[in-house]
Amino acid sequence: MLIDEGLELLTEEQCRALLPTEAIGRIGVTIGALPAIFPVNYQMVGQDIVFRTGTATNLRAAVEGGVVGFEVDHVDPSAHEGWSVLVVGVARRLTDGERAELGDLGLSPWAGPDRANMVRIHPEMTSGRRIAKKGHRPLPA
Amino acid sequence: MLIDEGLELLTEEQCRALLPTEAIGRIGVTIGALPAIFPVNYQMVGQDIVFRTGTATNLRAAVEGGVVGFEVDHVDPSAHEGWSVLVVGVARRLTDGERAELGDLGLSPWAGPDRANMVRIHPEMTSGRRIAKKGHRPLPA
Numbered sequence: 630m631l632i633d634e635g636l637e638l639l640t641e642e643q644c645r646a647l648l649p650t651e652a653i654g655r656i657g658v659t660i661g662a663l664p665a666i667f668p669v670n671y672q673m674v675g676q677d678i679v680f681r682t683g684t685a686t687n688l689r690a691a692v693e694g695g696v697v698g699f700e701v702d703h704v705d706p707s708a709h710e711g712w713s714v715l716v717v718g719v720a721r722r723l724t725d726g727e728r729a730e731l732g733d734l735g736l737s738p739w740a741g742p743d744r745a746n747m748v749r750i751h752p753e754m755t756s757g758r759r760i761a762k763k764g765h766r767p768l769p770a
Numbered sequence: 771m772l773i774d775e776g777l778e779l780l781t782e783e784q785c786r787a788l789l790p791t792e793a794i795g796r797i798g799v800t801i802g803a804l805p806a807i808f809p810v811n812y813q814m815v816g817q818d819i820v821f822r823t824g825t826a827t828n829l830r831a832a833v834e835g836g837v838v839g840f841e842v843d844h845v846d847p848s849a850h851e852g853w854s855v856l857v858v859g860v861a862r863r864l865t866d867g868e869r870a871e872l873g874d875l876g877l878s879p880w881a882g883p884d885r886a887n888m889v890r891i892h893p894e895m896t897s898g899r900r901i902a903k904k905g906h907r908p909l910p911a
Contacts, residue, residue: 657798657807663837663839664799665858667841670845696805698805700796700807706793754804
């Protein structure tokens, strides 16, 4: 489907296929009534997104139980091509049971062993878009 | 300054030096009371961020006159290194006078000639952080 002068709307199925293809996403939260966005290293668990956050961060407080936005993209500025997927959902901390079951998902703590809180986002809304060029390459299936 | 288990807080001066080093940033807005994040191709004009948006997008309506978050990062998942800078400010459409003065800033429309609205964000708050590893490389000056 083509919308808005060359932006192509992706189906939910396409979005779900694209989400596992990247390693870094951006989490958008509200901190002190102001918008904040941070990059995070994530993994998919089924259709949910799981990422780590520090134990003492504003981010941790902001994501727990809140509605958050999570965005993944792949953009090639030289080719003027790219796609982005946006997930909106409620974020919550992984339970001890989930942590025991899931392990660390390859999300090794970058900044020390205490950086060990894991957050899970269950998608309530998933949308995606791609800049559509004539003769563009097909998306991965 | 080290905060939060290995995250290093950047100075405003470091943030301002990093902002022009990337081409793609992520804009965070609220659309229909829900968070939304989209990648955009941007340029710096002094300390302000300028990017294009379509003429008919939700994004255009959301950014005009609103407080937005704008994030730029560079993350190397394999090296477990990275930095991110977050700008919070009011977004507004470029005036005709500014457009005549600034030209297109190399922000050629990716998706057709009508994709020509340009938005300017003046930073009210700028913050940045880096994952600090022992023996990490210095930031660009």
